[in-house]
Amino acid sequence: MKAIADIAVIPLGVELSLSPYVAACEKVLRSAGLDPQLHANGTNVEGDWDEIMAALRRCHEILHEMGAPRVSTNLRIGTRTDREQTMDDKVRSVTDKLGE
Numbered sequence: 001m002k003a004i005a006d007i008a009v010i011p012l013g014v015e016l017s018l019s020p021y022v023a024a025c026e027k028v029l030r031s032a033g034l035d036p037q038l039h040a041n042g043t044n045v046e047g048d049w050d051e052i053m054a055a056l057r058r059c060h061e062i063l064h065e066m067g068a069p070r071v072s073t074n075l076r077i078g079t080r081t082d083r084e085q086t087m088d089d090k091v092r093s094v095t096d097k098l099g100e
Contacts, residue, residue, distance in 0.1 A: 008042035011068035
């Protein structure tokens with residue numbers, strides 16, 4: 001099943017800067033072939049449900065290996081059965097209505 005997900009993986013019990021952990025997770029998502037779209041508070045990905053979940057699990061594993069004693073993930077995931085839709089389609093739908 002194809003899905004579009006908004007993911008925020010949050011290491012807990014680590015230093016103040018989280019960018020090394022974000023970068024590590026971005027590498028995992030890229031290596032899974034998901035073409036992540038980083039934004040200020042997380043990452044958007046689209047792909048097969050099982051591939052997204054496997055990559056998310058790997059993000060947790062990597063962050064634990066980096067020394068994070070706890071990892072929490074906020075996940076919003078959407079699926080459609082009426083038609084195929086990409087992340088770009090969703091953004092374009094709104095920007096078209098804004099006249100951009």
